Structure formats: C-alpha cells, structure tokens
Amino acid sequence: MSVDVVPMVEARAVCKHYSGVEVLKGVDLTVNRGEVTCLIGPSGSGKSTLLRCINHLEKHDAGELLVDGQLVGYEARDGKLYERSDKQICVERSRIGMVFQRFNLFQHLTVLDNVTIGQVKVKNVSPDAAATRARELLARVGLDAKEKNYPSQLSGGQQQRVAIARALAMEPKLMLFDEPTSALDPELVGEVLDVMKDLARSGMTMIVVTHEMGFAREVADTVYFLDRGIIEESGDPRQVLTAPSSERLKSFLSKVL
Amino acid sequence: MTSDGGDAVKVVPVRHVGRWIAGAVMIVVVAMLVHTLFSKVSTGQVSCRTVNGLRTCHPVTNWRFSWNIVFHYFTSSEILHGLLLTIELTILAMVMGIVLGITIAVMRLSPNRLLSSTAWSYTWFFRGTPVYVQLLFWFNISAIYQSLSIGIPFTHVAFLHINAVSLFNPFRAALIGLGLNEGAYMSEIARSGLIAVDEGQIEAASSLGMTRGQTLRLVVLPQAMRVIIPPTGNEVISMLKTTSLASAISVVEVLGAAQNIYAANYEVMPLLITASVWYLIITTVLSIGQFYLERHFARGAQRTPPPTPIARLRQDVKGILAKFRTPRPAMTREVTA
Numbered sequence A: 001m002s003v004d005v006v007p008m009v010e011a012r013a014v015c016k017h018y019s020g021v022e023v024l025k026g027v028d029l030t031v032n033r034g035e036v037t038c039l040i041g042p043s044g045s046g047k048s049t050l051l052r053c054i055n056h057l058e059k060h061d062a063g064e065l066l067v068d069g070q071l072v073g074y075e076a077r078d079g080k081l082y083e084r085s086d087k088q089i090c091v092e093r094s095r096i097g098m099v100f101q102r103f104n105l106f107q108h109l110t111v112l113d114n115v116t117i118g119q120v121k122v123k124n125v126s127p128d129a130a131a132t133r134a135r136e137l138l139a140r141v142g143l144d145a146k147e148k149n150y151p152s153q154l155s156g157g158q159q160q161r162v163a164i165a166r167a168l169a170m171e172p173k174l175m176l177f178d179e180p181t182s183a184l185d186p187e188l189v190g191e192v193l194d195v196m197k198d199l200a201r202s203g204m205t206m207i208v209v210t211h212e213m214g215f216a217r218e219v220a221d222t223v224y225f226l227d228r229g230i231i232e233e234s235g236d237p238r239q240v241l242t243a244p245s246s247e248r249l250k251s252f253l254s255k256v257l
Numbered sequence B: 001m002t003s004d005g006g007d008a009v010k011v012v013p014v015r016h017v018g019r020w021i022a023g024a025v026m027i028v029v030v031a032m033l034v035h036t037l038f039s040k041v042s043t044g045q046v047s048c049r050t051v052n053g054l055r056t057c058h059p060v061t062n063w064r065f066s067w068n069i070v071f072h073y074f075t076s077s078e079i080l081h082g083l084l085l086t087i088e089l090t091i092l093a094m095v096m097g098i099v100l101g102i103t104i105a106v107m108r109l110s111p112n113r114l115l116s117s118t119a120w121s122y123t124w125f126f127r128g129t130p131v132y133v134q135l136l137f138w139f140n141i142s143a144i145y146q147s148l149s150i151g152i153p154f155t156h157v158a159f160l161h162i163n164a165v166s167l168f169n170p171f172r173a174a175l176i177g178l179g180l181n182e183g184a185y186m187s188e189i190a191r192s193g194l195i196a197v198d199e200g201q202i203e204a205a206s207s208l209g210m211t212r213g214q215t216l217r218l219v220v221l222p223q224a225m226r227v228i229i230p231p232t233g234n235e236v237i238s239m240l241k242t243t244s245l246a247s248a249i250s251v252v253e254v255l256g257a258a259q260n261i262y263a264a265n266y267e268v269m270p271l272l273i274t275a276s277v278w279y280l281i282i283t284t285v286l287s288i289g290q291f292y293l294e295r296h297f298a299r300g301a302q303r304t305p306p307p308t309p310i311a312r313l314r315q316d317v318k319g320i321l322a323k324f325r326t327p328r329p330a331m332t333r334e335v336t337a
C-alpha cells in the first residue's frame, strides 16, 4: 500500500472522559484501507469507547480523529473548526457499519426489513432494490431462508449474521465490530467468524474488538493492545501475540489464552 | 394426561373439596342474582275480565327492573343520539390524549431541560386536579376570557381572534377538558413505553445513520407500543365512562339523554339501566379490539403469538371431547392385571 494514500482511520492523542473519569488518555492508531485491525485489551480499557468515537456516537474531547481524511465531528475550513450539524453526522454514520455485542436487531421487524430499513429510510433506495440487495446479503451470510422470521426466532449466531448483513446493506467504507462473538455460545462463534473472515478477504476495512486471539492471529493485519486508555503495544499479530514486549500484555494474554 | 399403557401406575387425582364448595356457593349466588333481576312485583292493581259471563280477576305484576321500559328506550332516538355523542367524545378525546401524551413523553425525555420541565409541570397540573373540576373550568372559561387571541405577549399584536363563548360550546369544552386531562395520563404511559425500549436499539438505529426523529418514529415508538397498548386500552374504557361527566356541563351524551328522559317520566332506574347496558356493550367491543391490537404489536416479541379466543375455545372444546372419548387404558389395565 502506498504511503500517500490517506488512511481510513487516524487517531492522534485522542482523549475522552466521562464525568471526570479519564477513559481514553491519548490514543494513537492508524487503520489503512482494506486492512483488518484487531483491538484487544482488558474490560474497561476503553475499546468500546474508541469505536463509539470513531462512529460519532460519542464526542472525543481532545486530540485529532480522522475518518477517511475528514475530522470526526468537525469541519476544518479557513483555519477554523466548524462543528458538524446533526444531519451531516447522520450521513457520516451511515457510511460506517457497526456490529454490536448484543446484536441489537430491530425486534419488531422481520429479518428482511431489518436489512432494508436503513437503505430505504436513510439512503432513499427504492423498496424493491433494497429488498434485492438485502436478499443478496442474506444469502452471503447464509440466511436467505430466514427472511420472514423475527429476530427472536433466530439463534444468537444467526442474529449476529443478520446484523452484519444489515450493516453491509449501507455499503459502508468501514466496518466496526464490538465483541461480535462475546454473547454467543461457543459452538456458534465459528459461523460468525467465518462471515467476518469472508468479509476481510473481500477487502473491507475493519476494526474488530475481540477476545478471539485465533481470529486476530489469522485475519488481522495489525493488532492494538489497549490498556487503561492508552495503546500499550501494537504491530503485526504474530509479533504482538506470540512475543509481547510489555508486561501488561503478557499478563493479559496469559489470562485470555 | 395419557399414558401408553404397559406398566402404568394408577393415579388417584387430588380431590379439590374447597373448589367444589366455592363453585356451589357461586352457583347459588348467581342464581339469586338472575332471579331478582328477572323477578316480577305486584303493582297493587287487579285486572279483571269477563269471559262467557264469568268474571275472573288476577293481580297485575311488573318486572322489578322494568325490562319492558328498558327495552322500549334502548333504541329510542334520544338514547341513540346520546350514544353517538358518547362515542364521538371518547374517540376524539382519546386521540387528543394520545397525541398530547406522546408529545409530552418525548419532551419529558428530551435532554433540553426547559422542554422536560414544561412536560413535567403539565403532568403535575392535570393529574393533580379532578377532571370534573377541569370540565367545569373549560365550560365556564368564557367568564374570564371573552375572547381569545394569539399574538405576541405583552404587546397588542394579535394574529388571531376568537370569541370564547362560541369556541367553548359544551361539547368542545368537554372535549378539551377530557383530552387535556387524558394527555397527562397518556404521557406517563407513553413514557414508560419509551423507556422500556432497549438502549441498543437506539444505538443500532443511529449507527445506520437515522436521525433522532427517524429513530423515534421507525424504531422506538413501534416497540414502545407493545408496552403502551394494554394500559391505553384501559384508558379508552375509562374514558368511555368518564365522558358521562360531560352531562354535568349540558352535553347530551348517553347518560345526559337518559337523564332528560327520566326527568320527564320519572322512570329513573330503567333509564340508568339502559345507559349502563350500552356502556357494557361498548366496553365489550373495545376489549375485543384491544386483544387483537395487542396481538398485532406483540409480533416479534414472542416466538409464537398467543391464540385468539376463538382458537382457544376450539382447543378447549377439543380437549374436553377428547377426555370423554378416550377410555382410560391405564385404569382398565390396572383392574385386569
């Protein structure tokens, strides 16, 4: 990858605090286009918070955060920063897919409607075109037979695959996964990881918060270890996961492996 | 329930003596009630007639509950007109209450402190005063406001002028009073529904790029409905009956119509029964409607929707028939063994 291409995500000294508690204390991170980045770290270290900042669900309070070369939440014009309007933020969010630990499928909509609603209501795609695209995506995650079911009628693994299809339907340039397999029974983890591996192979830029070290080792281009709000260590997964240099990463790995 | 024979063990069912006694008592009570409802009383008069030169006399009796008078007025035009007004008032006041209630609930949950405290004050005020007083208030408001105008406060600039007496005719006064009051109760119901929707649903909607309005309309409200509908059904039924208060501000709804009739013929009890029977009929219809509405909005929440009453009845009948039809193989085998 050439150096002069703008990275998909670039964080420089990003800070975030909630009512006095410092959650992110200057995070530096670069995610190149078409690459898979895994974010690992102990509970409460700020992984979800970082993803939420990237997706404009939270406002970071210091540092610089760029997605696709654009400042998150602000627009730089003639030497000033202009806060973005809610409308602009919505447009930005629609280009970033997000997959949650607890799936968060819309409970009152069928599987098909879950995958079409964003296309129709946000991207103004016609309902027919949206349904066609939704069926393609559902076939891709292996759930074309379930389109008429409600989420409560699906297993956790199936729900998470629908959630991935729902995010992909918006044609995102970046996909964020927040512990997508943590709420699943062990035998269902594989089917979701397979869909994600497939997605990674197709060239999607992905940031994955995960405790699945096997997945990180196999798929990730870069692994970041976030601990107490700062990046303790980062680099090639084979290097980081097998020969960690920091003591905290060593003790973390000994607990999760 | 059934066992496949073989090494079946004889089961002696528990005898529910208490249930049998309670059942017997209930049957007696119901029988007494039916008896008195349809009993006849002597009027103290005697009717005589002469057949073939023979004069026979017997005392004249009447229904204790004057069912003949109830029947006579049940579909009279005054009562039906009143009924129509009752239904109209119920529907309009509920629509007003629901729209207001959802608006207030959304305001109440808004991060804007001014909006949320306004919403809180609204609920505080309208829940804190009796609806009867509110009705009287709106009925009499033209005493303090001869005309209403919309304009800029503390100036003489006005965009709209309305005569208060013509605006607050009895029906509109009742509608405004009932609707505003209902808005306060509905807002609490709507708020509990909105709060019940999982935070994750809102996050998922935002991450798809939906605006706040879209998220509310497409994701939160439809799911809140499941929580909102059942108590709203109760509110409709309660509103149906509360509209009878409007008779106090000279709205001739069904109770008002009954009162007008008995003011002329003194048949107080039969006409009160007439009105009550109509209230019961509409309440029954509303309850049936509520069941299907709840079923509709529960979709997705349960893996299998509950059966309709008709389906359940069919199931029960089938179950009872099956009980009678199948002999008990376990028992007979036990005896022959």
Ligand SMILES: Nc1ncnc2c1ncn2[C@@H]1O[C@H](COP(=O)(O)OP(=O)(O)OP(=O)(O)O)[C@@H](O)[C@H]1O
Binding pocket: A018, A019, A021, A023, A041, A042, A043, A044, A045, A046, A047, A048, A049, A050
């Ligand atoms: N809205 C909030 N208000 C206050 N504190 C918060 C809020 N959200 C998160 N936090 C705090 O920020 C810290 C980091 O939270 P975050 O969810 O980012 O952790 P995480 O790394 O994703 O952990 P986990 O692996 O458990 O999901 C936690 O200590 C949490 O309590």
Ligand SMILES: [Mg+2]
Binding pocket: A047, A048, A049, A178, A179
């Ligand atoms: Mg988290």
